Amino acid sequence: MFDFVKTSVDSRSSARAGILSTDHGEIHTPVFMPVGTVGSVKGVYHRDLKDDIGAEIILGNTYHLYLRPGPDILKAAGGLHRFEGWDRPILTDSGGFQVFSLSPIRRLTPDGCTFASHIDGSRHTFTPENNVDIQRIIGADIMMALDECCPGDADEKYARKSLRLTQGWLERYVRRYEETEPLYGHYQAMFPIVQGCVYPDLRRAAAEHALRYGHDGFAIGGLAVGEPVEKMYEMLEIVCPMLPDDKPRYLMGVGTPANILEGIARGVDMFDCVMPTRNGRNGMLFTWNGIMNMRNAKWADDFSPIDPEGTSFVDKAYSKAYLRHLFVSGEMFAAMIASEHNLAFYLDLVRTARRHIEAGDFTAWKNAAVKRIMQRI
16 A cells, blocks of 8 residues: 545645555655664664654665665565564665765666675675665665766766666666565555756756656655755755656755755655754754754753753753763763754654644744754754
């Protein structure tokens, strides 16, 4: 089962709320998906992801899971859901971005991409066909097609060549997807990825091509990878209206709280990013009143709760002074607390956006919220 139903739309923007139904449960959109690259969301128990943070779906990554623990272990375990003990939906990226960003040695051809493992330097090849096979073994509810993530500052010649490669891979990926079956008894959706860098004509061509192969939803990739934020919003304004109104739209790897709200306003339903956990591990906390650097000396004797408006138990259980102490002491508990807080904030952000879409005042609320949450405090 895989179905998407819009439940509300905003009259002053392209924001919409909906319900995405999968065999592992419902996802209420707009949604933020915590990143569990190697089968875990760093530093956060699955119990807390469900009961404290309220995550309805998490991510895994094909590149990392292919290298470790490997397809044989995942298949023997019965797929990623059973391997990691998560019974809600999972989405997997194809690993294309990691191939291009982590591998010091890589070779791209129409056949696929050969790369060196960042772990031990061993050589591997992803083709559209074996990428489908690997994601079938992983067993994610939503699979991403293999693509090349073009750098945001690429010139048009490179971006055009890259898009042709992605389009050729997509055609083969879809053929393989259609001739194979899920391994574990639940439906696996497939999203093509719309690339095209920052060039409007390439984005339009990419969207038109993806429409011929879109099964269940569409992803928008190659944004927040070095281009100006205004260009990202411009590309969303081009692509989102071209995509079917009755299919979910997923903006990959984005981003700041402001990016997410602006993406929602332009018609995006699904988001993921490592920012809440990665920045949290480095002492940055996102709150409704602004961004806090927990290493700052100003928090050393502030015994008030971490975030009185926060929705996680950590926000009330621990003080700013205690959290700062953990960070300056190098305690891993600091990263755990900050990651849980930030993920809870991101999930609260999209849930609150959903309520304002339903109430009919999303645009006014969003404009005020962006200014407040991105200030430094």
